[in-house]
Amino acid sequence: MQAYLQLEARQKKIAALDNAMGILHWDQETMMPAGAAPARASVLAELSVMVHDLETADGLEELILQAEAEAASLNPWQQANLREIRHGFVHANAVPAELVEKLVLASSQAAMTWREARAADDWASLEPKLDALFALKREEAAIKSEVMGVTPYEALLDQFDPGRRESQVDRIFDDLAAYLPDILLQIRARQDAGPRPIIPPGPFPVERQRELGLELMKILGFPFDHGRLDIAHHPFSGGASGDVRITTRYEDNDFMASLMAVIHETGHALYEDGLPADWATQPVGKSRGMTLHESQSLLLEMQAARSAEAISFLVPVIRRVLGSEGAAWEADNLLRIYRRVEPGLIRVYADEVTYPLHVILRYRLEKAIIAGELATADLPGAWNELMESLVGIRPRDNRDGVMQDVHWPEGILGYFPTYSLGAVAAAQIFAAAKRAEPDLLPGLARGDFQPLFSWLDANIRSQGCLYMPDDLIARATGAPLGTEAFKANILERYLSS
């Protein structure tokens, strides 16, 4: 297993660079003085090149082939690690350096243009940049498709959710697209018939909001000994192995926004924290892709923390820390706010019922773009049509329509589906955990997340990349990924009792 061990040593170097970049990125968003941005960008670029050089070095493929030939002498974790090393090799080496360079340039130009174009609602200036970028993405997808033996769109998706198939995404998303719009109408009718929620009057001082976030993180078992909470413009979870750092932002008049971000990001952080430490420097020790990652944040935010049981425990905590009285602070009212369903134009503000429709829209459009079936010029119109048919609202401009997300201008295609596949997986995993752990819901009602977390530790977090994403889900839940639990939860939460 000489060759395999050499691969491990090489991965250890890559992991060190990745961890360094993780902290540098966290620092950039939380601590770095603004004027250091150009210097930081060039340090990060240089480190990325070093990673890329390690991933594409001469002789690497021979080493992988040798290790694969010796695979019988490896244990299952080593074998899975080798599979992940091969997977990384394919993605790093399939595309010629020249195209990689063009992609970097085109996406940086499109992203830069997007910043001003979105603010000015100026689609015309963005369109040619996007068009050039999409052409290169089609090239990338075609080349990878050839190498990997999957469809071009799958080749892109595979970077974020390894092994995922279009047919499967289509089945899940078509199901939701057929189901949700009608459910949405029913929920809103019911909601309109009930009492209107009273928005708790702010302002809420940042210090109290932060205290509330920290108290919740403590309840959730956030590892403060090797983790942090800070402020950033966009909430995220990052850091390095053994050093999980989350951020939130505080709005004076809306404590809910920060709170939900804290719970969501804590879900991501606990996943990272629960990965197998023995494999921290190896691909097999990493999180199992973006669908699984999102399943862990949404399981905490949408499934566990929004359960009636958890809410009955959390509401008194919120009241105690923010120290307010009155009708707005009654549990029933907070629950109403918490579970408000309100279709809107903007994905990032969407509730859990509407959200998948935003994602399905993007999935269908980006698939058509990669297939060459949708011209960039027709994108705004297609967006508005689909938004109207799925969500029932038509954007009045492109700023809040096709230009609202940074993903496409950054060249990120194949990522969007993982948001809602993650939501679907979250429901399925939570349902399985509830079945397996009778004390799970009673635990939440007393602020004890341990029954849930021991199950997650054993079945998801500790498994790293030992299995492919779908195998991991099937092993943990007893069934392939499907919409049943997601739909059941929505029915129960919004349309029962």
Place this chain on the structure above:
Amino acid sequence: MQAYLQLEARQKKIAALDNAMGILHWDQETMMPAGAAPARASVLAELSVMVHDLETADGLEELILQAEAEAASLNPWQQANLREIRHGFVHANAVPAELVEKLVLASSQAAMTWREARAADDWASLEPKLDALFALKREEAAIKSEVMGVTPYEALLDQFDPGRRESQVDRIFDDLAAYLPDILLQIRARQDAGPRPIIPPGPFPVERQRELGLELMKILGFPFDHGRLDIAHHPFSGGASGDVRITTRYEDNDFMASLMAVIHETGHALYEDGLPADWATQPVGKSRGMTLHESQSLLLEMQAARSAEAISFLVPVIRRVLGSEGAAWEADNLLRIYRRVEPGLIRVYADEVTYPLHVILRYRLEKAIIAGELATADLPGAWNELMESLVGIRPRDNRDGVMQDVHWPEGILGYFPTYSLGAVAAAQIFAAAKRAEPDLLPGLARGDFQPLFSWLDANIRSQGCLYMPDDLIARATGAPLGTEAFKANILERYLSS
């Protein structure tokens, strides 16, 4: 100049890793949760190995030789850069890998032992570890001495202060050792005859101390757009190119300590900030060694900020921000505290008159150790003798004697002299700046450091490593490094009027 440009490209990679390590180190001391320490240590170790690999790569010496052969086609900055690349190559490659490894191990064991041994005043447990480490340091020094054609001690010193000669250090330190003890007695006699300083009564809230520090940094032109002030257990200046970060710590009852640290570290940071940006990724764009670095912090802390002119401006600022009244806050009293001379056992608490004696003691002992003229077992006795003869006090234990510093247990020999060579250089450079800029002292009196800083920018900061340290000092001040200005300043400050 093909070969030279290849060397530049390689240095750019090293610079990216150095910058990343700079931020990781800063983070470790200011932000990192304690439990992340082992993971961080291994990331830093891995990045250091990558730097070392780049510095010792096959073919590198041939590349340097080729570049040296083409040197005539290089401009003066490129030639200086090549000289610095060669200098780095010699230090990285002179010592065989096996010895490097032994040194890392031995110093990490000695440093670990030191932590507990110092606390327990247990020299016996430290002695064998130090002895083993010193033997390896002698080996290192002997090998480098051979390669570099200098004395073994000079070979160690050269890492921190390139080109420095023992004969020169001896001359400067012998001069100070003959001069200072008697001056010290005179100053103390005079001091005892005057009014006793009244210590301003605390506590001083951290928030006000921090505000005072920030206000001073603003006066000093600290580049907040690409720099920060934070808290760390030991004040330091660090960060990365274009991102200078300093730290201090706050003591409830002593605002002076934090203030002096802020000014000192700002001096280091302004030096880094003023280095030639065009050469940021190259050795020639770095600071000119530790003597020069310390000269820049001490010039600000000891020369400029303790001048009567600066104090007349700063005292009202201190009074305004800390908001206190009474006799303790009179300018004369603050000046008395500020300039208190009080020989003690501990170097890091020493005043500017006593400090060089602490350094001379260490310099003489470590020179004897490297020369093999002083057995490790005899070190505590030699320390106490020398302390008594130079400073006039004899340590009662080894905790506050030979075991007080971490440098030797960490294997750092050849560094100590740069503290006081820096102090001597600070006085000489400040004197030259005063001669050249008639508005310098009047500027300080109105809180305007610009006349001082434009001179420093032009003559020191912007010069990077274009010249060797001594040439830089001689060009800037018109004379080789000597004690004249240092002694004149002490006479004027403590024994005149």
